Amino acid sequence: MSSENSTDLLRQEVRAWLQENVPAGWREAMTNVDQELFFEAQRDWFKKLSAAGYATPHWPEGWPGGGRSLAEQKVIYEEVARADAPRLILYFVALYHAACTLMECGSKEQQEKYLPGILNGEIWCQGFSEPNAGSDLASLKTKAERRGDKYIINGQKTWSTMAQYADRCLLLCRTDNSGPPQAGLTYLLLDMKSPGVSVVPIHQITGDDEFAEIFFDDVEVSVDDLVGEEGNGWAVAQATLASERGLTLVELSQRMRYSLSFLAEAMQANGTSEDPVLRRELGNVIARVDGACALADQYLLKRISHQEQVGDASLVKLYYAQALRAYTTLGRKIAGLDGMFDPGFMRGATQETGNWPLDFMNSYNWSIAGGSNEIQRNIISERMLKMPREPKSWKWEGGR
Amino acid sequence: MNEFLKELQDSARQVMEGAGTPAKEESTWGQLVELGWLLTAVPEELDGLGLGADALCMLSGELGRNLSEAPFLPAALAIEALVQSGLENKAELLAGLTMGGELATASLAGSDVTASGSGDSLTLNGKLVAVQSADNASQLLVWSNDSQCVALVAADQAAVEAVSRPGWDVTRRLFDVTLNGAAGVALAQGAEAEALVARLLNLRDFAMAADSLGGANALLELTIVHLTDRVQFARPLASFQALKHRCADLKVEIAAAEALLNDSLLKIEGQLGSDDAVFRGKKAKYLASATYSKVAEECLQLSGGIGMASEYPCHLYLKRSMLSEHLGSQGSYEADIAEAFLRQLSI
Ligand SMILES: Cc1cc2nc3c(=O)[nH]c(=O)nc-3n(C[C@H](O)[C@H](O)[C@H](O)COP(=O)(O)OP(=O)(O)OC[C@H]3O[C@@H](n4cnc5c(N)ncnc54)[C@H](O)[C@@H]3O)c2cc1C
Numbered sequence: 001m002s003s004e005n006s007t008d009l010l011r012q013e014v015r016a017w018l019q020e021n022v023p024a025g026w027r028e029a030m031t032n033v034d035q036e037l038f039f040e041a042q043r044d045w046f047k048k049l050s051a052a053g054y055a056t057p058h059w060p061e062g063w064p065g066g067g068r069s070l071a072e073q074k075v076i077y078e079e080v081a082r083a084d085a086p087r088l089i090l091y092f093v094a095l096y097h098a099a100c101t102l103m104e105c106g107s108k109e110q111q112e113k114y115l116p117g118i119l120n121g122e123i124w125c126q127g128f129s130e131p132n133a134g135s136d137l138a139s140l141k142t143k144a145e146r147r148g149d150k151y152i153i154n155g156q157k158t159w160s161t162m163a164q165y166a167d168r169c170l171l172l173c174r175t176d177n178s179g180p181p182q183a184g185l186t187y188l189l190l191d192m193k194s195p196g197v198s199v200v201p202i203h204q205i206t207g208d209d210e211f212a213e214i215f216f217d218d219v220e221v222s223v224d225d226l227v228g229e230e231g232n233g234w235a236v237a238q239a240t241l242a243s244e245r246g247l248t249l250v251e252l253s254q255r256m257r258y259s260l261s262f263l264a265e266a267m268q269a270n271g272t273s274e275d276p277v278l279r280r281e282l283g284n285v286i287a288r289v290d291g292a293c294a295l296a297d298q299y300l301l302k303r304i305s306h307q308e309q310v311g312d313a314s315l316v317k318l319y320y321a322q323a324l325r326a327y328t329t330l331g332r333k334i335a336g337l338d339g340m341f342d343p344g345f346m347r348g349a350t351q352e353t354g355n356w357p358l359d360f361m362n363s364y365n366w367s368i369a370g371g372s373n374e375i376q377r378n379i380i381s382e383r384m385l386k387m388p389r390e391p392k393s394w395k396w397e398g399g400r
Numbered sequence: 401m402n403e404f405l406k407e408l409q410d411s412a413r414q415v416m417e418g419a420g421t422p423a424k425e426e427s428t429w430g431q432l433v434e435l436g437w438l439l440t441a442v443p444e445e446l447d448g449l450g451l452g453a454d455a456l457c458m459l460s461g462e463l464g465r466n467l468s469e470a471p472f473l474p475a476a477l478a479i480e481a482l483v484q485s486g487l488e489n490k491a492e493l494l495a496g497l498t499m500g501g502e503l504a505t506a507s508l509a510g511s512d513v514t515a516s517g518s519g520d521s522l523t524l525n526g527k528l529v530a531v532q533s534a535d536n537a538s539q540l541l542v543w544s545n546d547s548q549c550v551a552l553v554a555a556d557q558a559a560v561e562a563v564s565r566p567g568w569d570v571t572r573r574l575f576d577v578t579l580n581g582a583a584g585v586a587l588a589q590g591a592e593a594e595a596l597v598a599r600l601l602n603l604r605d606f607a608m609a610a611d612s613l614g615g616a617n618a619l620l621e622l623t624i625v626h627l628t629d630r631v632q633f634a635r636p637l638a639s640f641q642a643l644k645h646r647c648a649d650l651k652v653e654i655a656a657a658e659a660l661l662n663d664s665l666l667k668i669e670g671q672l673g674s675d676d677a678v679f680r681g682k683k684a685k686y687l688a689s690a691t692y693s694k695v696a697e698e699c700l701q702l703s704g705g706i707g708m709a710s711e712y713p714c715h716l717y718l719k720r721s722m723l724s725e726h727l728g729s730q731g732s733y734e735a736d737i738a739e740a741f742l743r744q745l746s747i
Contacts, residue, residue, distance in 0.1 A: 280738065286738065298662070381645065
């Protein structure tokens, strides 16, 4: 059987399964719903999707749902997007960031200890950013001190998505101050129920509170939960961040593509379908969204065939973030004044709810988190286009 | 792009590197005929290379890099039309148009032509605009308004009048051509002609997209070299983040338009002219020529005063990009894209 046929078969199979199983009317059900019901819906959907073997197509052979070829992974992402299935937001960090980091850098024991938990629905969060270490992540200060077979953690993380619900945390800490900032970092796996951990949710501009601050007061982590070597945390963190830029954007670009129909529906709903200016802008957005999909696909192909070059991932993320901004901006424009009167939100849909101001605000997730647009531009210009780096020395000459 | 095409591209780039910017019409035309570039899309049974639209686009891209003045695209369109036709003497005609150095040219924009008669006794009336290098052509490729007829028209008859339209873009010499009851030979009529017109316009969109991206890439590279060499405030300009970020933005726009073009060419293989391929062609052409203009506009600013000097090539790219945005099917590409999308949704 040719691979073309086998992906065709898989497509049919996935499509049929989704038709049967995507919770009907989930968008309505998840609008202005409380946290508990949302969690329940996420848990149910995750259980179903992973039982069917479609939650972990990016996992390696030997793991449930894993061992899919690139073409097969793409088929699954495309079909999930096409079927307008809810996103597994609660499990996103677990399935991608945590799993990819463990697969790439974790020990066999760590993989065996944690990956089954992820399949069982454990929630993970990422504890990298700190109040004074955002774009300049390497300057982070949360301290991990080795005492016997334990690390003692003190400090603070912030903007950690889903931290208030998380079972575990991917924690980047400082174990050494003597060398260059990147050299003294260490990557740990933390049980969020450990004594000394406290979490304070941050209320967001969208009305949601999906990220939080995490405080550490003499929190103990066993050395068994050290990923890689002490002092080698920067390299491990890169594996975590790469998972976000590669695979997930293939799915998210496809979702944006299928969500283009929301723009058409919005035009129909308020009688602007024939407006020539809006139609032109729609044409522009369609071309850009298709460009984002093509770029993400091309990136994945390069990655799989080991032809990835420095900056490729940044191109994908920067273009996606900008296309998403353009898409949601046009939605706002179409919705007009009426769009401003419904401050509700829909859970599980992230930036594609059809509530345009909400989607527009959520589009900033992609231009700020995971390395902002400006940081991607630095990477592209310096490492891809080989333009000179910023001068290192710098003197403050003025006051405020 | 497969290995073979990559090799072809490398050699094409080498050839074009010696051709200057802009690559002069006469020498470039001679060279591309000699190298067999016009044989790319001709099937092997007609002594061609049997390569597809992707090869044609690759070559268009290389020519675009050097702002080639040679009428490669219209020639390729006429050859494609002939290949698709059932004309008896097509092998002989093809030999002249591919390796013989004879030029059959075509409109790069719109035309307003009616045809009557059939076979080799057609009569054509109307006007073609933006016909490239018409004064060097022995034949014109023409299609009628209703797409019911695609024809070859000999250029040397009294009923054919070509008037030069000097324009801002000096890298392509365009003509308006009037047909006053000109005689022509049908390449296709009726439904076959309709399909052929769709195919030709589709191919034209893809090739124009490639030309635009070739130019955009070359200009961005040129500009980055300039910014790196030029020192102000005791630093290379290229070290200023305000300028670096703009270059990064141009790079990402080019990368996405390129990915879209390549992905489309892969997906349409063998389906040139189908509704889906036409839709993809529109998107690729639109995104590529919009990107080209944006790159050219920005690069003029990034070049500073030298960008305003005619000896520096930046303005040539700018003018070519501005023209390219208006070439192709007339009317708005954005509006066409939206319409095709809305039509698909309602199915
Ligand atoms: C929705 C969301 C979810 C997040 N989830 C997580 C999470 O789960 N875990 C986690 O660890 N973190 C998370 N973050 C944090 C995120 O990684 C940081 O917000 C991001 O790295 C930017 O850091 P900052 O917010 O401190 O901005 P700053 O670094 O203070 O940047 C402020 C502005 O300055 C610009 N800037 C900064 N440096 C430069 C430079 N060198 N050149 C040019 N411009 C520059 C930035 O682009 C930005 O526009 C999340 C953020 C958001 C918005």
